[in-house]
Amino acid sequence: MKLTDRIKNMNFSFLSSVIAIIIGLLFGLVILxxxxxxxxxxxxxxxxxxxxxxxxxxxxxxxxATPIILTGLSVGxxxxxxxxxxxASGQFILGAFGAVIVGIKLPQLGSVHWVVALLxxxxxxxxxxxxxxxxxxxxxxxxxxxxxxxNYIGMYLVNYLVLNTVYDRLRNQSMGVxxxxxxxxxxxxxxFPRSNVNAGFFIAILAVIVIYIILNRTSFGFxxxxxxxNRDASKYAGINEKRSIILSMVIAGALAGLGGxxxxxxxxxxxxxxxxxxxxxxxxxxxxxxxxxxxxxGILFAGLFIGYITVGGDYMQLYxxxxxxIDIIVASIIYFSAFSxxxxxxxxxxxxxxxxxxxx
Amino acid sequence: xxxxxxxxxxxxxxxxxxANNEVTLKVKKGEIHALLGExxxxxxxxxxxLFGLYQPEKGVIKIRGxxxxxxxxxxxxxxxxxxxxxxxxxxxxxxxxxxxxxxxxTVAGGLLRMEEARKKVMALSEQxxxxxxxxxxxxxxxxxxxxxxxxxxxLYRENEILIFDEPTAVLTPQEIDELMHTMRGLAAxxxxxxxxxxxxxxxxxxxxxxxxxxxGKFIGVVDVASTxxxxxxxxxxxxxxxxEIDLQPLTPGEPVLQVDKLFxxxxxxxxxxxxxxxxxxxxxxxEIVCIxxxxxNGQTELVHALTGLTMPDSGLLTLNGExxxxxxxxxxxxxxxxxxxxxxxxxxxxxxxxxxxNLVLQGYFTPEFQNNGFLRRKKIINYADKLIDKYDIRSxxxxxxxxxxxxxxxxxxxxxxxxxxxxxxxxxxxxxxxGLDVGAIEYxxxxxxxxxxxxxxxxxxxxELDEVMNLSDRILVIYEGSIVADLNPKEITVQxxxxxxxxxxxxxxGRDVQ
Numbered sequence: 001m002k003l004t005d006r007i008k009n010m011n012f013s014f015l016s017s018v019i020a021i022i023i024g025l026l027f028g029l030v031i032l033x034x035x036x037x038x039x040x041x042x043x044x045x046x047x048x049x050x051x052x053x054x055x056x057x058x059x060x061x062x063x064x065a066t067p068i069i070l071t072g073l074s075v076g077x078x079x080x081x082x083x084x085x086x087x088a089s090g091q092f093i094l095g096a097f098g099a100v101i102v103g104i105k106l107p108q109l110g111s112v113h114w115v116v117a118l119l120x121x122x123x124x125x126x127x128x129x130x131x132x133x134x135x136x137x138x139x140x141x142x143x144x145x146x147x148x149x150x151n152y153i154g155m156y157l158v159n160y161l162v163l164n165t166v167y168d169r170l171r172n173q174s175m176g177v178x179x180x181x182x183x184x185x186x187x188x189x190x191x192f193p194r195s196n197v198n199a200g201f202f203i204a205i206l207a208v209i210v211i212y213i214i215l216n217r218t219s220f221g222f223x224x225x226x227x228x229x230n231r232d233a234s235k236y237a238g239i240n241e242k243r244s245i246i247l248s249m250v251i252a253g254a255l256a257g258l259g260g261x262x263x264x265x266x267x268x269x270x271x272x273x274x275x276x277x278x279x280x281x282x283x284x285x286x287x288x289x290x291x292x293x294x295x296x297x298g299i300l301f302a303g304l305f306i307g308y309i310t311v312g313g314d315y316m317q318l319y320x321x322x323x324x325x326i327d328i329i330v331a332s333i334i335y336f337s338a339f340s341x342x343x344x345x346x347x348x349x350x351x352x353x354x355x356x357x358x359x360x
Numbered sequence: 361x362x363x364x365x366x367x368x369x370x371x372x373x374x375x376x377x378x379a380n381n382e383v384t385l386k387v388k389k390g391e392i393h394a395l396l397g398e399x400x401x402x403x404x405x406x407x408x409x410l411f412g413l414y415q416p417e418k419g420v421i422k423i424r425g426x427x428x429x430x431x432x433x434x435x436x437x438x439x440x441x442x443x444x445x446x447x448x449x450x451x452x453x454x455x456x457x458x459x460x461x462x463x464x465x466t467v468a469g470g471l472l473r474m475e476e477a478r479k480k481v482m483a484l485s486e487q488x489x490x491x492x493x494x495x496x497x498x499x500x501x502x503x504x505x506x507x508x509x510x511x512x513x514x515l516y517r518e519n520e521i522l523i524f525d526e527p528t529a530v531l532t533p534q535e536i537d538e539l540m541h542t543m544r545g546l547a548a549x550x551x552x553x554x555x556x557x558x559x560x561x562x563x564x565x566x567x568x569x570x571x572x573x574x575x576g577k578f579i580g581v582v583d584v585a586s587t588x589x590x591x592x593x594x595x596x597x598x599x600x601x602x603x604e605i606d607l608q609p610l611t612p613g614e615p616v617l618q619v620d621k622l623f624x625x626x627x628x629x630x631x632x633x634x635x636x637x638x639x640x641x642x643x644x645x646x647e648i649v650c651i652x653x654x655x656x657n658g659q660t661e662l663v664h665a666l667t668g669l670t671m672p673d674s675g676l677l678t679l680n681g682e683x684x685x686x687x688x689x690x691x692x693x694x695x696x697x698x699x700x701x702x703x704x705x706x707x708x709x710x711x712x713x714x715x716x717x718n719l720v721l722q723g724y725f726t727p728e729f730q731n732n733g734f735l736r737r738k739k740i741i742n743y744a745d746k747l748i749d750k751y752d753i754r755s756x757x758x759x760x761x762x763x764x765x766x767x768x769x770x771x772x773x774x775x776x777x778x779x780x781x782x783x784x785x786x787x788x789x790x791x792x793x794x795g796l797d798v799g800a801i802e803y804x805x806x807x808x809x810x811x812x813x814x815x816x817x818x819x820x821x822x823x824e825l826d827e828v829m830n831l832s833d834r835i836l837v838i839y840e841g842s843i844v845a846d847l848n849p850k851e852i853t854v855q856x857x858x859x860x861x862x863x864x865x866x867x868x869x870g871r872d873v874q
Contacts, residue, residue, distance in 0.1 A: 217735060219724050222724050222735060226710050226721070229711070229712040230706075230709075230710045232706045233710050235669060236667075236708070237693075237722045238693045239690075240690075
C-alpha cells in the first residue's frame, strides 16, 4: 500500500464518522421539530454553535471531553486487542474512589499529591479489570459478561467504601479532596476563563499519544493485537497469549480508572454520590470508541465532539425545551454517531463490489 | 451445440491485481466442465462474477443464449445457478432438512409445512443416491454428508447449473469417489456442472471439457479425453512440472530431535485416553522422516507436543541434546524448531495482519526488527520484500498486502518462506501441500529437499501416499497414536504402506518396529 492509499483509507474512515454524525444531527433535528416546531431551528443552531460562543464554552468542551476520552480510549484499546471492555463504568468509579481517598487521606504528599492520587486511580481501575482478564485468559469466560458484573460490584463496593471512609453525611456523597490533590490549571483558566478545564485535558492527550504509540509502533502492541486477531496463531508464534490478554484488560481498566481520577480531581465540586447508578462515562466511552473507530486519534476527536454537543445542549435551556428533551437529543446524536462502523462497512462493501478502481 | 452459460471477455480488477483479464468460459448443457488453474489464477473470482457477488468491469454473461446482469445470489438462483462453496454455507444448529429448505420454506398460513419438504428431499436423495439423515443436526454429521446437503440444497431449488468450488479438498478418498459418481449422475440427468479444481486426476476422471486459467488470463479450453495430464498441467503452470523427486543418497548425521516414550492425553472434555501412546523416534541431520497415517491417528497431538503448543503428559523430548520437554513455544522457536502448521488460517497466519507482519510473526522481538521496544518497520518491510522476492510470493501490494486477501497457495508459500528462512535445525512440516496446485506442490517439495540436502532435519507429516513415498528417507507409520512401523520407502510398495496405515501390518517386508 502506497502512502496515498493509506491517506485514502484514512479519509474513508473519517468520512464514515462524519456521515454518522450528520445522521445523528438530523435525527436530533427531527426530535426538535416534533417536540417544539416553533423553536426547533433556533434550538438546533444553538446545539451546533453554542460551544463556540465564547472561550469559556470552549473550555467547558475540553472539560467534558477529558473523562470520556479516557473511557473511550479504554474501550477502543480493548477493541484493538480483541476484547470488548464493557466494564469501563466500574473501572471508572473505582478509579474515582482511588483518587478521592488518596486526595483526602494523604495531604502530606504536598506538590505531588494530585499525581499520586491519579496513579491510585489508574491502579485501582487496572485492578478492577484484572479479574475479567484472568477469567478470559484461563477459563475463556467472555469478558462482556464478567466485566458487566464487575460494573455492579464496583458501584456497590465504592458506595460501601465511601460510606465507611470519606462519607459526607449531610450531602450523601464523598467529602471534598484536599487542595493539593486538585489537578493544576496550568494557565488554562487564563485562556478559558470561568470554565473548569484543567491540566487533565493535557493528560488525556498524553494518554492518546501513548496508546497510539503502543498500538502502532511497539513490539508490545504487535503482540497484543496479534492475540486479539488470532489467539491460536499468537500461541503458535510463541507469544504468551494469556499474559497478553490480562495485560490488555488491565491497561484498558487503568485508562478508565484514570478517567475517573481526572473527573473527580478537577476541583469542580464533583463528589462521588452514594446512589445506585452506574457511572455514565463508562458507557459514553463505548460511543466515543465506536465514533472514533477505535483509533486513538479518532477517539480524541470523538470525545471532543461529544463534549461539544453536550455543551451546546446546555445552552438550549435558553429556549423552551424540557431538560429531558435536551438529554434525549444529545443521547440520540451520540447514539447515531456510534454507527460510523456500519457506515464504514457500507462504504467498504461498495468499493469492493465496484472493484476499487484502477490498478496501482 | 448450444451453450447454457457463456461468459465472454470478463475482466475484474482489484487494487493491485487483475483477477480476471478478458476471460471466456462457455459451458454446454449436460456437460461437466472443469475450470482448472493454480491457486490465485482467478477461478473463484470468475465464479463469484457468475454468482453475482462481484460486478465485472468488462464482459458479457449469457445464460441460455440470453444476455443477463446478475447482481446477487438471489438472481443467480432465479437463473438456475447454484453453488457448493469450498467452505460450506450451512447453519450448524439446524437440521439437515431445515438447512435444505432454508429460504425456500413451504408455508401454509404462516406455518411451516416441513412434511412436504421432507418428501421432496427424500425423493431427491433417492434419485441421485445422496444419502442424508434429514433430522440430524448439521454440527453432528460428517463433512462428506454436509457436502451432500449442499448438493441437495441446489437440487431442491431446481438449479440447472451447478458450480462445485474445489469440492474434494475436504473429503476422504472414498468420499471423493462417491462425489465423482454423483457428479456423473447429475450430468446424465441433464444438469450442467462447473467443476473448479486443480487436481488433474479428478478432471481426467469426470470432466468432459476443461477451461484453463493462468494468472487471471484465459489460456485455452480443451477436450479432456484427448488431452494428457502433462499437457493440462503445463497449460496451468506455464511450464513443465515434475513431481518426481530423486533424493540424492546422503548419510544422516547426528540426531537433532529425539522423542522418547512420549504420551499425550486427549484434551477433549470428558476424555482421558492417550492419543499419543509411547512414541519414540529420532530425526537426524540430513534426512526427511515422514510420519504417515490416516487423519486423526494422533498426528496433530504429536506435533503439538513437539512444537510446544501442548505439553506432553509424559516422555522426553531432546533437541540437539538439550531437554525441551517442558520448554515454551518461544524457546523452541528460538532454539531451532520451525513449524509449518497443519491449519494455516488457525495457526499459521494472523489474517488481519499484513504479509510483512506475518513474515516476522516469530521474529518481531529480535534486535533485527525491534529496538527498545519499538518495531523497526523499515527493516520489517525490507525483510518482507526480500522473502517475497526470494520465495516468489505473489501479492497485490507487497509487504503491505493484507494476509486475508492472498490466495491459499501464496499464504502457504509465505509460511514456508518464513519458516525456512529462520534457518532451523529441525523443520516440522505438517501437510505442507494440502490444497495446493501442482506448481506450488513441486515448489514446496523442492524446498523441503533443499533443507535436507543442507544438512537440516526434516519431519514431514503427511496423509498423501505419493508425497510420503516420494520425499522420505524413512517412513514412520502412526496408527491409533502409536508408531507401528519404521519403513524404507525403497523397499515397500504404496499398497503395503496403505495396509500399515490402515492398521493391518502385512508382516512381510521391512518390519522393524521401534
